[in-house]
Amino acid sequence: MSAGATNPTPPVRRRGRPRIDLRRIGRAALLGPTPRDRLPDAIDHVAKVHRAHHPGADLDPLRRAYVLAESSHRGQMRKSGEPYITHPLAVTLILAELGAETTTLTASLLHDTVEDTDVTLDQVRREFGEEVGYLVDGVTKLEKVDYGAAAEPETFRKMLVATGNDVRVMSIKLADxxxxxxxxxxxRPEKQARIAKVTRDVLIPLAERLGVQALKTELEDLVFAILHPEDYESTRGLLLDHTSRPEPLESIAADMRSVLREAGIAAEVEVRPRHLVSLHRARLKRGELGAAGFGRILVLVNEDADCYAVLGELHTCFTPVISEFKDFIAVPKFNLYQSLHTAVASREGGEVAEVLIRTHQMHLVAEAGVVALGNPYAPTVEDADVGEAPDGERADPTRPGWLSRLLAWQQDATDADTFWISLRDDLAQDREIAVFRADGGTIGIPAGASCVDAAYALYGEDAHGCIGARVNGRLATLATVLGDGDTLQLLMAPDALTRGAAASAAHSGPSPDWLEYARTPAARIAITRWLAAHPDLPQPADDSDHPAELQGAPAEPSPHTAGHPAPPAAVAELPDAAVRLAGCCTPVPPDAVTGFEVRGGAVTVHRTQCAAVARMQVAGRRPVGVRWRGRGEGSPGGCRVTLYAEAFGRPQLLADLTEAIALEGAAVVAASVEPPREQRVRHTYTLQLPDAARLPALMRAMLKVPGVYDVSRAQQPAMT
Known part of the structure; x- marks a missing residue:
């Protein structure tokens, strides 16, 4: 498609996805009102689709909603030339195909009436009830989302709030x-591009997170056609060429049907073609695709247990590609998605086929997401008042956890631009992981998040008092990136949770370095706000490269050793800049040192031979001159240092080393012990010394401990 084209070539349609006949709907819409004893012709198809999902549905609200919408929109035309009523009809049919319940469809028919006609919200509430009125009001508040780039951040904030209170609002918006x-x-082409970019950046990720894959995939292909016309046409041509030949996956699917039939497992096996964007991504990842790479095989069964039975048969009768196996049934995705993923090689030819195994109900949710869950506020036998929170705000019991977090941090965003950037960053996270708490329960965080992100997800602003973590039972830095299924124990400063973040701020708080490995908006906003509110407090030393405080260490850390360096032992050439000693190389007087400015205006001091220095210089970071403060300038001479003790493993080694350290007057700030290798072990200690001059004596004392054969200063890779 050329840059000036206004009508992109329509995407290749997926099987089983009928298009709406706008001309037929338009002609039927012009016929006007219909007698009350039957449905209008224009909405008859919507009713049939709806009844296929909900056989006992009351169709009278749909009939009355159509009559009101048709009469109020009468005379209005779309830019395409059809009567305007064809738009709400088409939106309603999209939702009906996804299995939306009657209330959602009724609101969909009316979603433009309050915005574009003389119909009032009070009239909608009187004639159709509070539920429909609430949904129409929510969608109406989103109608200006496409007008004016300056208004987008604040409009999307309102959109998010409306979505969080009832996800059906966003379902209607996505279909719209x-x-x-x-x-x-x-x-015009420029308006096409602007709308497509907003769709790509926000609405498609929201569709993904709400689990509405059927909408998401078609939106992706439509955006692809507008924003990347050359890649689109190339991929489309490739797919058309493939569809003109026999589908190799069909023979593999037939073989699988035979295997499952012989095993007595009732299952439907079908080939699911990739949509265009999926195909394009696969080409970028793998290069030229094989004949079996243009689709996947979908296996549908009745019960959860049948999914694992199918998996066992396929892995027994075909050669499995073990690296491709994923269990999203035991651990569902954040958007409700459940399936078993695997890949197997065919028994003849060896073509590798990707396989998705799920129940019929899982398939419905995989395609329609939250739309398939029905009305989350429908009264139940146990509780006829579901839907109202104590403060009057609607409480959706099916609201995804990620959406609850977005609603929480959007209230803390200081301005619309901060919100907009944070929203796009959060939506860019393509999946969520589950981390198990050591004390029970789970924490849901985006993939790639660190211990810092988990702390703020769990404790909110009380996470300012976090001083370390254990991951899978081992001491770890707060910068540690967590994996799906990890077990996490967060170590908090004394009274951080019982006295609150404000009380803990006197001796503990986040470092600007935390921003380097905080990935979630909630964490970044909270850290930034705390640093802005405490510009004069000494910041914690950069402990990103040594473990957290070892519980049970013999020396009780003072406020300084719990996270703050001694009062400024080094001076930077930047006026009024806060100075911190880097944890990666733990410089002490009289080491040769240099500094680099970090976020927040502070200067981090490194030993000149630290590997981080070379990396930052290669990256173009300008060094800042620093010097050690002399005794006559008020320095107490205290310092923090990290030491490695290499030893032969033996009982009581840890106790003997910590005793030697204590006898030299040093306080243990943090310690860790690596697993023994060939009967050798490495201990890592971060220590606070009252005087840097005592460091050589301390190292000699540790070296005299039986079994210790080397003691050295830390010089490990650091985050830059």
Whole structure:
């Protein structure tokens, strides 16, 4: 498609996804009102689709909603030339195909009436009830989302709030956007591009997170056609060429049907073609695709246990690709998605086929996400008042955890731009992981998040008092990136949780370095706000490269050793800059040192031979001159240092080493012991010395401990 084209070539349609006949709907819509004893012709198809999902549904609200929408929109035309009523009809049909319940469909038919006609919100509430009125009001508040880039951040903030209170609002908005994207060709190219970018950056990630894959995949292909026309046409041509030949996956699927039939497992096996964006991504990742790479095989069964039975048969009768196995049934994705993923080689030819195994219910949720969950506020036998929180805000019991977190941190965003950037960063996270708490329960965080992110997800602003962590039972730095299924124990400063973050701030608080490995908006916003509110407090030393405080260490750390360096032992050439000693190389007087400015205006001091110095210089970071403060300038001479003790493993070694350290007057700030290798072990200690001049004597004392054969200063890779 050329840059000036206004109507992109329509995407290759997926099987089983009928298009809406706008011309037929338009003609039916012009026929006007219909007698009350039957449905209008224009909505008849919507009703049939709806009844296929909900056989006992009351269709009278749909009939009345259509009559009101048609009469109020009468005379209005779309830019494409059809009567305007074809738009709410098309949006409603999209939702009906996904299995939306009657209330959502009723609100969908009326979603533009309050915004674009004389119909009032009070009229909608009187005629259709509070539920429909609430949804129409929510969608109405989102209608200006596409107008004016300056208004986008604040408008999307409102959109998020409306979505969080009832996810059906966003379901209608997504269907509305899909139909508008289908008919976007009548608009100017520059407006097509602007709408496509907003769709790509926010609405598609929201569709992914709400689990509405059927909408997400078609939106992706439509955006692909507008923003990347050359890649789109190339990929489309490749797919058309493939579909003109026999599908190799069909023979593999037939073989699988035979295997499962012989095993007595009732299952449906079908080939699912990749949509265009998925195909394009696969090409970028793997190069040219084999004949079996244009789709996946989907196996549908009745019960959860049948999924694992299918997996066992396929792995027994075909050669499995073990690295491709993922169990999203035991650990569902953050957007409700459940399936078993695997890949097997065919018994003839060896083509590798990707396989998805799920129940029929899992498949419904995988395609429709939250739309398939029905009305989250419908009264139950146990509780007829579900849907109202104590403060009057609607409480959705099915609201995904990620959405609850977004609602929490959006309230703390200081301005619209901060919110906008944070929202896009959060939505860019393509999946979520589950981390198990050592004291029970789980924490849901984005993939790639660190211990710092987990601390703020769990404790909110009380996480300012976090001083370390154990991951899978071992001491770890707060910068440690967590993996799916990890077990996490967060170590907090004394009274951090009982007295609150404000009380703990007197002796503990986040370092600017935390921003280097905080990935979630909640963590970054909280850290930034705390640093801005405490510009004059000494910041914690950079402990990103040594473990947390060892519980049970013999020396009780003072406020300085619990996270703050001694009063400024070094002076930077930047006026009024706070100075911190780097934890990666733990410089002490009289080491040759240099500094680098970090976020927040502070200067981190490194030994000149530290590996981090070379990396930052290669990256173009300008060094800052620093010097050690002389005795006559008020320095107490205290310092913090990290030492390695290499030893032969033996009982009581840890106790003997910590005793030698204590006798030299040093306080243990942190310690760790690596697993023995060939009967050798390494201890790492971060120590606070009252005087840097005592360091050589301390190292000699540690070296005299039986079994210790080397003591050295830390010089390990550091985050830059």
């Amino acid at each position: 956007r899909l139909h508008n994207m289908r008919t976007l060709g009548v608009m």
